[in-house]
Amino acid sequence: MLSAQDMQEAVAHGRQVRAVYVYEAPLRLWHWVNALAITVLAMTGYFIGSPPPSQPGEASASFLFGYIRFAHFAAGYVLLAGFIGRVYWAFVGNEHSRQLFKLPVFDSAWWKEAAFELRWYLFLERHPKKYVGHNPLAQFTMFLLFFLPLLFMIVTGFALYGEGAQAGSWASMLFTSWVVPMFGQSQDVHTWHHLGMWAIVVFVMVHVYAAIREDIMSRQSMVSTMLSGWRMFKDDKP
Amino acid sequence: MTAYETQGFKLDNSGKRVVVDPVTRIEGHMRVEVNLDSNNVIRNAVSTGTMWRGLEVILKGRDPRDAWAFTERICGVCTGTHALTSVRAVEDALDIKIPENANSIRNIMQLTLQAHDHLVHFYHLHALDWVDVVSALKADPKRTSEIAQSISSWPLSSPGYFRDVQNRLKKFVESGQLGPFMNGYWGNPAYKLPPEVNLLAVTHYLEALDFQKDIVKIHTIYGGKNPHPNWLVGGVPCAINIDEVGAVGAVNMERLNLVSSIIDRTIDFIDNVYIPDLLAIAGFYKSWTYGGGLSSKSVLSYGDIPDKANDHSAGNLLLPRGAIINGDLSKVHEVDLRDPEQIQEFVAHSWFKYPDEKKGLHPWDGITEPHYELGKNAKGSKTNIEQIDESGKYSWIKSPRWRGHAMEVGPLARYIIGYVQKNPEFKEPVDKVLKDLGLPLQALFSTLGRTAARGLEASWAAHKMRYFQDKLMANLKAGDLSTANIDKWEPSSWPKETKGVGFTEAPRGALAHWVRIKDGKIDNYQCVVPTTWNGSPRDTKGQIGAFEASLMNTPLAKADQPLEILRTLHSFDPCLACSTH
Amino acid sequence: MVETFYEVMRRQGITRRSFLKYCSLTAASLGLGPAFVPRIAHAMETKPRTPVLWLHGLECTCCSESFIRSAHPLAKDAVLSMISLDYDDTIMTAAGHQAEAILDEVMTKYKGNYILAVEGNPPLNQDGMSCIIGGKPFVDQLKRVAKDCKAIISWGSCASWGCVQAAKPNPTQATPVHKVITDKPIIKVPGCPPIAEVMTAVITYMLTFDRLPELDRQGRPKMFYGQRIHDKCYRRPHFDAGQFAEAWDDDGARRGYCLYKMGCKGPTTYNACSTVRWNDGVSFPIQSGHGCIGCSEDGFWDKGGFYERVTGIKQFGIEANADKIGGVAVGVVGAAVVAHAAVSAIKQSRRQQGDASEQNK
Numbered sequence A: 001m002l003s004a005q006d007m008q009e010a011v012a013h014g015r016q017v018r019a020v021y022v023y024e025a026p027l028r029l030w031h032w033v034n035a036l037a038i039t040v041l042a043m044t045g046y047f048i049g050s051p052p053p054s055q056p057g058e059a060s061a062s063f064l065f066g067y068i069r070f071a072h073f074a075a076g077y078v079l080l081a082g083f084i085g086r087v088y089w090a091f092v093g094n095e096h097s098r099q100l101f102k103l104p105v106f107d108s109a110w111w112k113e114a115a116f117e118l119r120w121y122l123f124l125e126r127h128p129k130k131y132v133g134h135n136p137l138a139q140f141t142m143f144l145l146f147f148l149p150l151l152f153m154i155v156t157g158f159a160l161y162g163e164g165a166q167a168g169s170w171a172s173m174l175f176t177s178w179v180v181p182m183f184g185q186s187q188d189v190h191t192w193h194h195l196g197m198w199a200i201v202v203f204v205m206v207h208v209y210a211a212i213r214e215d216i217m218s219r220q221s222m223v224s225t226m227l228s229g230w231r232m233f234k235d236d237k238p
Numbered sequence B: 001m002t003a004y005e006t007q008g009f010k011l012d013n014s015g016k017r018v019v020v021d022p023v024t025r026i027e028g029h030m031r032v033e034v035n036l037d038s039n040n041v042i043r044n045a046v047s048t049g050t051m052w053r054g055l056e057v058i059l060k061g062r063d064p065r066d067a068w069a070f071t072e073r074i075c076g077v078c079t080g081t082h083a084l085t086s087v088r089a090v091e092d093a094l095d096i097k098i099p100e101n102a103n104s105i106r107n108i109m110q111l112t113l114q115a116h117d118h119l120v121h122f123y124h125l126h127a128l129d130w131v132d133v134v135s136a137l138k139a140d141p142k143r144t145s146e147i148a149q150s151i152s153s154w155p156l157s158s159p160g161y162f163r164d165v166q167n168r169l170k171k172f173v174e175s176g177q178l179g180p181f182m183n184g185y186w187g188n189p190a191y192k193l194p195p196e197v198n199l200l201a202v203t204h205y206l207e208a209l210d211f212q213k214d215i216v217k218i219h220t221i222y223g224g225k226n227p228h229p230n231w232l233v234g235g236v237p238c239a240i241n242i243d244e245v246g247a248v249g250a251v252n253m254e255r256l257n258l259v260s261s262i263i264d265r266t267i268d269f270i271d272n273v274y275i276p277d278l279l280a281i282a283g284f285y286k287s288w289t290y291g292g293g294l295s296s297k298s299v300l301s302y303g304d305i306p307d308k309a310n311d312h313s314a315g316n317l318l319l320p321r322g323a324i325i326n327g328d329l330s331k332v333h334e335v336d337l338r339d340p341e342q343i344q345e346f347v348a349h350s351w352f353k354y355p356d357e358k359k360g361l362h363p364w365d366g367i368t369e370p371h372y373e374l375g376k377n378a379k380g381s382k383t384n385i386e387q388i389d390e391s392g393k394y395s396w397i398k399s400p401r402w403r404g405h406a407m408e409v410g411p412l413a414r415y416i417i418g419y420v421q422k423n424p425e426f427k428e429p430v431d432k433v434l435k436d437l438g439l440p441l442q443a444l445f446s447t448l449g450r451t452a453a454r455g456l457e458a459s460w461a462a463h464k465m466r467y468f469q470d471k472l473m474a475n476l477k478a479g480d481l482s483t484a485n486i487d488k489w490e491p492s493s494w495p496k497e498t499k500g501v502g503f504t505e506a507p508r509g510a511l512a513h514w515v516r517i518k519d520g521k522i523d524n525y526q527c528v529v530p531t532t533w534n535g536s537p538r539d540t541k542g543q544i545g546a547f548e549a550s551l552m553n554t555p556l557a558k559a560d561q562p563l564e565i566l567r568t569l570h571s572f573d574p575c576l577a578c579s580t581h
Numbered sequence C: 001m002v003e004t005f006y007e008v009m010r011r012q013g014i015t016r017r018s019f020l021k022y023c024s025l026t027a028a029s030l031g032l033g034p035a036f037v038p039r040i041a042h043a044m045e046t047k048p049r050t051p052v053l054w055l056h057g058l059e060c061t062c063c064s065e066s067f068i069r070s071a072h073p074l075a076k077d078a079v080l081s082m083i084s085l086d087y088d089d090t091i092m093t094a095a096g097h098q099a100e101a102i103l104d105e106v107m108t109k110y111k112g113n114y115i116l117a118v119e120g121n122p123p124l125n126q127d128g129m130s131c132i133i134g135g136k137p138f139v140d141q142l143k144r145v146a147k148d149c150k151a152i153i154s155w156g157s158c159a160s161w162g163c164v165q166a167a168k169p170n171p172t173q174a175t176p177v178h179k180v181i182t183d184k185p186i187i188k189v190p191g192c193p194p195i196a197e198v199m200t201a202v203i204t205y206m207l208t209f210d211r212l213p214e215l216d217r218q219g220r221p222k223m224f225y226g227q228r229i230h231d232k233c234y235r236r237p238h239f240d241a242g243q244f245a246e247a248w249d250d251d252g253a254r255r256g257y258c259l260y261k262m263g264c265k266g267p268t269t270y271n272a273c274s275t276v277r278w279n280d281g282v283s284f285p286i287q288s289g290h291g292c293i294g295c296s297e298d299g300f301w302d303k304g305g306f307y308e309r310v311t312g313i314k315q316f317g318i319e320a321n322a323d324k325i326g327g328v329a330v331g332v333v334g335a336a337v338v339a340h341a342a343v344s345a346i347k348q349s350r351r352q353q354g355d356a357s358e359q360n361k
């Protein structure tokens, strides 16, 4: 959805505006680092749940499962660092940098737009609209299917990490100490952390598909926007 | 007020009612009420199982491979026997054959339980019914030493040793804090032992307490811990590795040696402490002939300890199998756990509900639905029972019957059946004990006979542990290391619907679990447990169970001290957690 | 003559010197000056053994059985010289009203100074009468004895969490002690059963240091429940190497490989088994080839099958686990995406045709 400011600018400049700078560099960097971290986390996470076949030889000669877990934890730290950076950027970045963390449920216009997008995805609308940032439906999914699960994965992930890091470690004090009792016991945290992975995998599937589809079918650029930061519009119509 | 006759007993509840609740030195919770006539003789007995946990309800819908862990927690005293029964039931349903080594190890574990449980029962749950702790203070340690040396070669028997124990006991009593011995029935005229024998028994009470913890290490080696060692559908979970790399992480030569040495020590302790003590004590109670109950009438045993793996027929079981009814010792009936006409459970007097309570149900079709209510004539309230009404529902125990008969199960039942079948392993020791004590065969059918049979069985079990450990070693020597069969581990290999039954001879008697499996999950699970048999309330015909029968016609020395009641009930080694599960 | 606390400590091998040091530490910790040391010493020297009332609810008595397996101290010494086990229906001589009289006597005489040990738990369904003591619900006895106790020890997973009888659907509504008694310090010593030496260590700790052991957030002594089985498991190198037993009695099992794939719950279970071990240190479940089933954890009966690594989630139906649920979700969404893409492609080509024809107009 075009923000009020964008609208004004667009109107002021007549129909010449065919590109808007949306995603600033730190946000784009975060997006791809985050995507990479999640890919590593999901792959190693899956193997933590269902390890590959046994290694031959002396235990001391191999550290395969140790490396898998190490990669998971390292990627977990990257994810956390990126997340903190992303939250910081939401304060200092442009208006679009805040969208991910907001769910304007009390804004009726937003719901109308979301309904429109839903119809568009259900092939009930012939012509798509233009958006500078995320379209409302995307925002909806981003918040519920990505932001919250990501937060959940970080909290449960570090709660599990704190168990291995032992009582007294920062992760244990900050997370394990309350997360494990809240779930009942550690096994539950594992199960939910594992389920969370699938929630995120589902999000990524839909997200990547939607990004490519919109790139082709909508009236603005998508994938390149996440690379260059510029939203390019394909036509001059409003 | 009712009076009637059943199974040869005249029941009459008109006399003074005496209540014992809780009955202590048993496993779980139990209440007993008796009516005394004017001579303080018991003319009516009512036993109530006062706990229920609903394991049969909880098991529904679960993975049959997990059932052993649930059923094992039915009881921590006979720990493992329910687990073994459970894996056998599931293996029967799924037609799984276990390796020879697994059979030997399972037998060793089951026999370890028999030896341990009997020993602990005798000294720590039963002895104080015969032994007056306070009287031991008056003993002459020198004299105790002489008695000890005359009955056994057990080395710990010097006068100094007994004096030390006596001093410790003295100090303990003088502290004024009597702990578990507080409010005991010390000085009751039913205690017959001289102070010296009391001191001997108290000393061995403490020694047995120290030793029992070593016997169970066999469970720890093969099952990882005790109580509640681990079991496995298809075999045993402990892999064996004798030669290869990594043997230190499995059952290896060192572990096998440890088992072997514990077996030797167990045999030594039972044969040189337990059995001599038992005989010494029995010698002073020969004239106390009460408590026979159903033992001279109807006894039941399923048999156990398969010599070869996977053969559960009577011929391959080292513990006897069969049923005797109506006191006819000339005929041992065959027992079939699958026959819907043989074993049935009734709930007319139990806190459960059936659609038709006049009928019994075979366990494969069993129902467990709680329904707590008191009979019309009960005194007190629903949550404050002053007096039970035995004409209504009065126990959490169901009433199992074999072809309609109430049966006694346990070591005495096993020994009677083995004796009648003329199996020398059971007949000879019985004859020897009777001869040593100068008693007729009839004396076997009593409280004392029950206690003696348990001791003999503990010794039998210890020696059989040696047999199976040797068998295990021979099989390993022949190159067979296998401990588990995993062909049917995956539920995808199971039939859509199937049922099975598994049985053992638990320390307290015949135990079986019946399971129905549907779509890989438990559809119905029913346990009929030794103490369910012995502690059963009445049935539709008014027949009494073994506990109630055993108390009949026993005189009390003091009406306000239930010493004789405890003595006879304890001779069954009641396990109430088991009975109601 | 009363056997005193001092004598108990002496019997434990504690010298007079360290006894006096202990007294001065006690004085210091209570904010009292050195003048109080002799007084404390005197009190200790004449203090009677702490009475323990050990109640049994719905349980299997394996906690008691475990307790008597203690090798250091021997159960015999614990019961005869350290505590005064005045009530414990499993081993006490008295029965019936003679037994019940003991409770009243100790509760009055040692008001506020006795320890209540609970094995098992109270059921609340069936009017509480699925566990009856003296004709009344066990929960009544529990509340009555708890009223004037100094502290409660919840033995085992039954008293601590509910254990097997509280497994779904918990037909008796078996309820852990802390949900019934909320105004007393409760030390949970979970495990099904707990390790013998852990049980006696908790008791001797309380007697020796005259205070409760330090507890974690869930009320367990940190000293024994602060780490997972997995943290100190001797098979851990195989775990890190990726060497697992893949089936019962396979090569890996015989070599002592990690039991993770056989469903071992060591990574999620807080207990001392891999360090203290069982029965005088002879072994523990994993050492004898079976995975940990998590017996000291809350609700371990309802966390899916004991042999599953990625455990079942009953709420999602039979056979469901995280991977299966996830797999289905991915399958459904994947199919939806493919179908959506196909429709989109058709629409797009039509639209392009339409656009073209529009331009042609």
Ligand code: HEM
Pocket (backbone or CB within 6 Å): A027, A031, A034, A035, A036, A038, A039, A096, A097, A099, A100, A133, A134, A135, A138, A142, A146, A204, A207, A208, A211, A212, A222, A223, A224, A225, A226
């Ligand atoms: C693990 C994988 C991925 C995750 C978790 C992920 C997550 C996200 C998130 C959270 C945003 C919102 C950014 C913000 O508002 O701060 C976003 C935007 C975007 N992502 Fe991804 N992404 C992933 C992979 C991809 C891939 C592979 C592509 C390209 C094919 C892609 C293309 C885009 C595009 C085009 C946008 C901007 C959408 C718009 O302008 O409305 N993402 N992504």
Ligand code: HEM
Pocket (backbone or CB within 6 Å): A038, A041, A042, A044, A045, A046, A048, A049, A069, A072, A073, A075, A076, A077, A079, A080, A153, A154, A156, A157, A158, A160, A161, A162, A190, A191, A193, A194, A196, A197, A198, A200, C267, C309, C310
């Ligand atoms: C999108 C993010 C993540 C995904 C998809 C993911 C996935 C997984 C999965 C599938 C498991 C196996 C769970 C099981 O079955 O037991 C796992 C375990 C684990 N994850 Fe994550 N995870 C994520 C984030 C994190 C983060 C941020 C951390 C923090 C360091 C973390 C730490 C752990 C730990 C400690 C374990 C347990 C490892 C073990 O038991 O050895 N995860 N993760």
Ligand code: NFV
Pocket (backbone or CB within 6 Å): B027, B074, B075, B076, B077, B078, B081, B082, B506, B507, B508, B509, B511, B529, B530, B531, B532, B574, B575, B577, B578, B579
């Ligand atoms: N009754 C009984 Fe048990 C035994 N023996 C089990 O089957 O005691 Ni707990």
Ligand code: SF4
Pocket (backbone or CB within 6 Å): B073, B076, C059, C060, C061, C062, C063, C119, C120, C155, C156, C157, C158, C159, C163, C164, C191, C192, C193, C194
């Ligand atoms: S915690 Fe386990 S071992 Fe202890 S009484 Fe309960 S069921 Fe038995």
Ligand code: SF4
Pocket (backbone or CB within 6 Å): C229, C230, C231, C233, C234, C235, C236, C237, C239, C257, C258, C259, C260, C264, C265, C266, C267, C286, C291, C292
């Ligand atoms: S056997 Fe269990 S506790 Fe030991 S390392 Fe493997 S998973 Fe961890």
Ligand code: F3S
Pocket (backbone or CB within 6 Å): B225, C191, C192, C229, C269, C271, C273, C274, C284, C285, C286, C291, C292, C293, C294, C295, C296
């Ligand atoms: S099952 Fe229990 S005994 Fe220890 S190893 Fe696991 S906590």
Ligand SMILES: [Mg+2]
Pocket (backbone or CB within 6 Å): B056, B398, B526, B527, B528, B529, B581
């Ligand atoms: Mg039953």
